[in-house]
Amino acid sequence: MEITRREILTAPAALGAASAAGGKIGREALVRRHNPRLTSIDAMAPLTVGNGEFAFTADVTGLQTLPESYAKGIPLCTQSQWGWHSVPAPAGVKAEDFRMTEFDAHGRMVGYPTGSEGQRALFNWLRENPHRLNLGRVGFRIRKQDGGAVEAGELAGIEQTLDLWSGVLRSRFEAGGGGVRVETACDPARDAMGVAVESELLGAGRLEVVIEFPYGSPGVDGSDWKSEGKHKTTRRGNVLGREMDGTRYEAEVTWEGEARLEQEGAHRFVLKPGVGARRLEFTCHFRKAGDSGKAPRAPEVLKASAAHWRGFWTRGGAVELEGSADPRWKEMERRMVLSQYLTAVQCAGTLPPQETGLTCNSWYGKFHLEMHWWHAVHFAYWNRLPMLERSLGYYESILPRARAWAKYQGYTGARWPKMTDGTGRDSPSPIGPLLIWQQPHPIYYAELCRKFGRGGSWKRYRDVVQESAEFMASFAWLDTKRGEYVLGPPVIPAQENHPPRETWNPTYEIEYWRWGLKTAQRWREALGLKREAKWDDVIAKLPKLPVKDGVYLAHENCPQTYTERNRDHPSMLAALGVLPGEGVDGETMRRTLKKVMAEWKWPDTWGWDYPMTAMTAARLGERETAVDALLLDTPKNRYLPNGHNYQRPGLHLYLPGNGGLLTAVALMAAGWEGSDGDAPGFPKQGWTVRWEGLRKVI
Numbered sequence: 001m002e003i004t005r006r007e008i009l010t011a012p013a014a015l016g017a018a019s020a021a022g023g024k025i026g027r028e029a030l031v032r033r034h035n036p037r038l039t040s041i042d043a044m045a046p047l048t049v050g051n052g053e054f055a056f057t058a059d060v061t062g063l064q065t066l067p068e069s070y071a072k073g074i075p076l077c078t079q080s081q082w083g084w085h086s087v088p089a090p091a092g093v094k095a096e097d098f099r100m101t102e103f104d105a106h107g108r109m110v111g112y113p114t115g116s117e118g119q120r121a122l123f124n125w126l127r128e129n130p131h132r133l134n135l136g137r138v139g140f141r142i143r144k145q146d147g148g149a150v151e152a153g154e155l156a157g158i159e160q161t162l163d164l165w166s167g168v169l170r171s172r173f174e175a176g177g178g179g180v181r182v183e184t185a186c187d188p189a190r191d192a193m194g195v196a197v198e199s200e201l202l203g204a205g206r207l208e209v210v211i212e213f214p215y216g217s218p219g220v221d222g223s224d225w226k227s228e229g230k231h232k233t234t235r236r237g238n239v240l241g242r243e244m245d246g247t248r249y250e251a252e253v254t255w256e257g258e259a260r261l262e263q264e265g266a267h268r269f270v271l272k273p274g275v276g277a278r279r280l281e282f283t284c285h286f287r288k289a290g291d292s293g294k295a296p297r298a299p300e301v302l303k304a305s306a307a308h309w310r311g312f313w314t315r316g317g318a319v320e321l322e323g324s325a326d327p328r329w330k331e332m333e334r335r336m337v338l339s340q341y342l343t344a345v346q347c348a349g350t351l352p353p354q355e356t357g358l359t360c361n362s363w364y365g366k367f368h369l370e371m372h373w374w375h376a377v378h379f380a381y382w383n384r385l386p387m388l389e390r391s392l393g394y395y396e397s398i399l400p401r402a403r404a405w406a407k408y409q410g411y412t413g414a415r416w417p418k419m420t421d422g423t424g425r426d427s428p429s430p431i432g433p434l435l436i437w438q439q440p441h442p443i444y445y446a447e448l449c450r451k452f453g454r455g456g457s458w459k460r461y462r463d464v465v466q467e468s469a470e471f472m473a474s475f476a477w478l479d480t481k482r483g484e485y486v487l488g489p490p491v492i493p494a495q496e497n498h499p500p501r502e503t504w505n506p507t508y509e510i511e512y513w514r515w516g517l518k519t520a521q522r523w524r525e526a527l528g529l530k531r532e533a534k535w536d537d538v539i540a541k542l543p544k545l546p547v548k549d550g551v552y553l554a555h556e557n558c559p560q561t562y563t564e565r566n567r568d569h570p571s572m573l574a575a576l577g578v579l580p581g582e583g584v585d586g587e588t589m590r591r592t593l594k595k596v597m598a599e600w601k602w603p604d605t606w607g608w609d610y611p612m613t614a615m616t617a618a619r620l621g622e623r624e625t626a627v628d629a630l631l632l633d634t635p636k637n638r639y640l641p642n643g644h645n646y647q648r649p650g651l652h653l654y655l656p657g658n659g660g661l662l663t664a665v666a667l668m669a670a671g672w673e674g675s676d677g678d679a680p681g682f683p684k685q686g687w688t689v690r691w692e693g694l695r696k697v698i
Helices: 005-009 027-032 120-128 298-314 329-346 369-376 385-389 393-397 399-408 441-452 462-475 507-526 533-541 571-575 586-599 609-619 623-630 655-670
Strands: 047-050 054-058 078-080 101-104 109-112 137-142 156-163 168-175 178-186 192-198 207-212 232-236 239-244 247-256 259-263 268-273 279-288 318-320 477-479 484-486 690-694
Touching: 027 298, 027 318, 027 329, 047 156, 047 168, 047 178, 047 329, 054 178, 168 298, 178 298, 192 207, 192 298, 207 279, 247 259, 247 268, 247 298, 268 279, 279 298, 318 329, 329 655, 369 441, 369 655, 385 441, 393 399, 393 462, 399 462, 441 462, 441 507, 462 507, 462 533, 484 533, 507 533, 507 571, 571 586, 571 609, 586 609, 586 623, 609 623, 609 655, 623 655, 655 690
Parallel strands: none
Antiparallel strands: 047 054, 054 078, 101 109, 137 207, 156 168, 168 178, 178 192, 192 279, 207 268, 232 239, 239 247, 247 279, 259 268, 318 690, 477 484
16 A cells, blocks of 8 residues: 555544643744745755645755755755666676675574675675766756856845745845846645746847756766767657666657747756746756656646645644743754655655765665664654655565575575665665664654554564564574573664674663564554464563663673763663653653763764653653753754754754654653653743644653
8 A cells, every 4th residue: 555645635634643731832933933045155045835745945046056066065966766776797797696795603604795705896886886876957057147157155135035834935036247146945745846037138039938858877966968979868749858877768858838848958948038038947857768747838837736735734743842941942943844755855755765865866766774763753743654654665676685685595585785885685785784773663664654644554564573573583592591582783773882792781772672573562452463482582581771889881891881982872872762761760860861961972963863862861750851852062063054963064954863853852741652741742832832743742
């Protein structure tokens, strides 16, 4: 059963969700007071319109006119869930020739794709392919009266606003002696952008629209603009056909009024308005080759966008902090509103999202399944479950490959990949294939669907739940001397800076194994099946969470957790916060939280670590710490003017931070199963929290 874009648009508004006291929230005012506004070129703040399957990122002109100005920031790309490309393998290189690295798993050798020695070309090719593709660039060509090109520094009077309530990007600027007004939007149900332009420059032949196409690349912008001979662009009327290696797609250009589409190069086309024109409306509809569907008209796109986003904001949850005495309220509210928009555009498609969504490439455009939780579980808690559920069919589709991967390694059930693409093949890496914390994730997603969905979840997700649990039970090794099951070695925990051969029983993963297997057993009982005896044995014999000096360790063999290893993710906190923490001692975790806050190297963490820490603090009743963690002043907790969570040079946006923020806010406002009172995660003093339509967190 596929969740369509139409179902997302028509999802029920309430679904019985609880609301806080304090009156109905004025949602339009809440949303619009955080509209991004720009008055100059900011390479770190291009703005994106999209629909979960497709996104178009624009500069201050409303199109992609100034790519060089953004090359060192967030690039201007057009990306989709279906647009992937692979370059041919190097001569003499075949995927099936890849040699696994063997690890000793308690006397049994198990192969993992971790090593590049002697096979660097194949290692790199498998990592980089397939990569997500920049489908094309749509920008203005602006000329001055003397015929010279207008440069970026010559733009004046820039005023740009992304109206979140309607999803319409409105841009104004002056160039070449004339004013230009642009409206840009994305069709909510088709992978098409619609644009309306007003300017006296149109009819003077000094403002035209250029549509051009690159060859594919694993780079950040997914583009190779130098290899013209490696790809082909053909024209059939106003449909531009694209072909490169095994990738084929189309771009259909439509317009209103007098204009003509002319070809100027092998891969460049120019839409030229008629003489005297003062307004140009056009659309560019991208689609896989062979897909049917008529391209929409620009007025239809603008109208449909407004209806869609009004429905998005009026349905689902809302949190308002206006009136709080703590001056940080406005920044937190800004981050919440913009994160809702960005994750709806970037993370609500039919595939799990890459960490930079549909804006540009990170890790070659591939997605990381351990991050899917951070990208998307908030949809369920903000009463937008269909936006999560659309991507869950992916697990069903790759189940045969996940089973085969587990079997190859000598396990049963299904082992989910880490860094992957639509095929479900795990990419080689010295770290990724050894992670395990993505294995219980599908059980968590299925449980959300069961709790908050519209029925049928038991049947739909039964196999995914059972096969996930079967692998988890199979992976756990019974140490007969200690009478306990052990996770690893080899294993790398969520905190990735641990040697796989020296790591076992990581705190978060042990607790997640306990929760996942118990949940899977409840599913079996509800389906009328007998409990799995092996699963019960693993549950009963999982070790206690490792403790030293009164605090939790990263894993059992890591006494140096708070000295040599106090960077990257403090993932021991996730055992209570991300999870309900049945096996966690509250006071031990409280001491752990305080030690982490005091001694962790916060500049060396990641964007989702702050909401993870906030959730732990909230469940412990440490409300001030929860807010402090969520707004911690550290480089990777910086939110740009467009709402993106900055991480470092080369990774200027990071959507797990946005999604994690929304999950943490849901927990802090609506609470969690077993919590009491309103807004149990916010301080009682200094914060005015109004919320509605949220769900309690598991």
